[in-house]
Amino acid sequence: MEEGHANFGSRMGAILAAAGSAVGLGNVWRFPTEVGNNGGAAFILVYVICILVIGIPIMVSEFVIGRHTQSNMIDGFRRLAPGKWWRIIGYQGVIAAFIILSYYIVVSGWTLYYSVESVAGQLAENRRYDEYFQAFVSNPWLSLAYAVVFMAIVHVVISRGVQKGIEKCSKVMMPMLLLIIGILVVCAFSMPGIDDGLVFLLKPDFSKLTVSVVLSAMGQAFFSLSLAMGCMCTYASYFSPKTKLVSSAMSVAVIDTIVAVFSGFIIFPAVFSVPGIEADAGPGLVFITLPSVFDMAFHSVPFLGYVFSGLFYLLLFLAALTSAMSLHESVTAYVHESLGMSRRKASFLVSVSCMALGMMCCLSFGPLREVTVAGMTIFDLFDFFSSKILLPLGGFLLVIFTGHYLDGRIVKDEITNRGTIPSRVYGVFIFLVRWVVPVAITMIFVRGIIEML
Numbered sequence: 052m053e054e055g056h057a058n059f060g061s062r063m064g065a066i067l068a069a070a071g072s073a074v075g076l077g078n079v080w081r082f083p084t085e086v087g088n089n090g091g092a093a094f095i096l097v098y099v100i101c102i103l104v105i106g107i108p109i110m111v112s113e114f115v116i117g118r119h120t121q122s123n124m125i126d127g128f129r130r131l132a133p134g135k136w137w138r139i140i141g142y143q144g145v146i147a148a149f150i151i152l153s154y155y156i157v158v159s160g161w162t163l164y165y166s167v168e169s170v171a172g173q174l175a176e177n178r179r180y181d182e183y184f185q186a187f188v189s190n191p192w193l194s195l196a197y198a199v200v201f202m203a204i205v206h207v208v209i210s211r212g213v214q215k216g217i218e219k220c221s222k223v224m225m226p227m228l229l230l231i232i233g234i235l236v237v238c239a240f241s242m243p244g245i246d247d248g249l250v251f252l253l254k255p256d257f258s259k260l261t262v263s264v265v266l267s268a269m270g271q272a273f274f275s276l277s278l279a280m281g282c283m284c285t286y287a288s289y290f291s292p293k294t295k296l297v298s299s300a301m302s303v304a305v306i307d308t309i310v311a312v313f314s315g316f317i318i319f320p321a322v323f324s325v326p327g328i329e330a331d332a333g334p335g336l337v338f339i340t341l342p343s344v345f346d347m348a349f350h351s352v353p354f355l356g357y358v359f360s361g362l363f364y365l366l367l368f369l370a371a372l373t374s375a376m377s378l379h380e381s382v383t384a385y386v387h388e389s390l391g392m393s394r395r396k397a398s399f400l401v402s403v404s405c406m407a408l409g410m411m412c413c414l415s416f417g418p419l420r421e422v423t424v425a426g427m428t429i430f431d432l433f434d435f436f437s438s439k440i441l442l443p444l445g446g447f448l449l450v451i452f453t454g455h456y457l458d459g460r461i462v463k464d465e466i467t468n469r470g471t472i473p474s475r476v477y478g479v480f481i482f483l484v485r486w487v488v489p490v491a492i493t494m495i496f497v498r499g500i501i502e503m504l
């Protein structure tokens with residue numbers, strides 16, 4: 052191990068930090084939307100298979116590279132394949148993290164605003180949630196201010212370092228998040244729409260299973276586990292030599308999936324409790340549909356509605372924060388370790404430059420609405436370019452690297468902690484990484500391109 056390289060203080064801290072990265076807006080916001088759009092239980096089933104067959108192998112590959120090289124993603128590839136073009140994978144990961152962070156903070160800023168407004172009781176006073184949402188996002192200064200505050204919070208955590216910042220924060224926030232999820236699920240079970248909600252979420256209707264549903268599930272698994280952006284690789288570089296890579300990846304995947312499915316349990320009974328609201332309301336679901344759903348579902352006990360929505364947005368905010376931390380860290384670790392800048396300076400540079408880019412995303416809902424490329428606003432463009440192009444491409448190269456280029460002994464050593472734990476899964480892992488995952492990713496990628504045309 053390199054001297055002076057940061058480390059997580061405990062195994063629990065490491066798992067919670069990685070789970071914090073995985074559990075994000077993707078679970079509470081994107082997952083229920085995708086479930087709604089793709090027909091419910093059948094989608095969830097395919098999603099879980101994708102997590103097992105594609106997600107976990109890619110995460111383990113990132114863990115192997117990060118822990119073996121003890122460095123950020125770019126340096127990791129430089130060390131494993133000196134002078135070779137493989138380092139491009141590292142660059143694309145760090146660049147993707149930077150771009151995603153710049154628009155992730157915009158939506159995260161919305162979660163902060165909605166938390167504050169619902170706690171202050173403002174949200175409950177407003178009945179026209181669509182206008183309310185539009186007025187907020189198109190007000191450049193207000194949404195920008197919230198994005199800046201959000202970024203400032205992330206900045207403070209990251210500049211405090213790995214143990215005092217990321218680990219400490221994850222150890223407090225992840226249990227809080229799980230507690231809130233628990234409370235909300237219990238509340239949701241007392242709603243009148245619980246039966247319909249459960250049927251929708253648990254009873255698969257295989258007639259709804261199309262190729263497009265399968266591909267959406269794969270894409271969602273990818274995003275939700277924070278893969279191919281250097282986040283898992285960077286965090287793994289802080290793992291101790293004793294951390295078990297495969298079982299840690301599984302724990303992260305289990306926590307991530309539980310939070311996603313529970314978010315479905317929270318949202319759908321509420322949605323089915325209110326006549327006239329469809330389960331496939333799209334991305335506006337969380338910010339426009341849900342406030343009115345909460346209102347109506349709890350209209351006889353407004354106080355409960357108030358608590359429920361306050362907790363719900365707090366949950367979104369916490370989830371967004373721990374994910375944004377990992378995106379920030381992926382870039383900061385590179386600037387700090389490779390460009391020789393102090394952690395404080397590096398994180399400041401990343402925060403400020405990312406905020407500048409984020410500002411354009413924010414304004415693309417207001418003054419910069421007209422600035423479009425191929426019909427997409429700046430915000431949509433960033434989302435499209437990073438999640439539909441950079442991520443699948445990076446993931447593909449990553450598994451080809453681990454499966455076909457990297458010395459198998461390194462992979463085996465890391466997976467078995469230098470032979471100290473049995474390696475029953477090694478063969479399965481290598482098979483998946485060599486053949487199954489590359490084919491699956493190619494399919495997601497091609498579909499993305501077809502959609503674009």
Ligand code: PHE
Nearest residue numbers: 073075076077078275277374
């Ligand atoms: N996994 C996070 C989520 O579900 C998003 C994310 C992607 C975070 C990539 C970090 C890196 O919201």
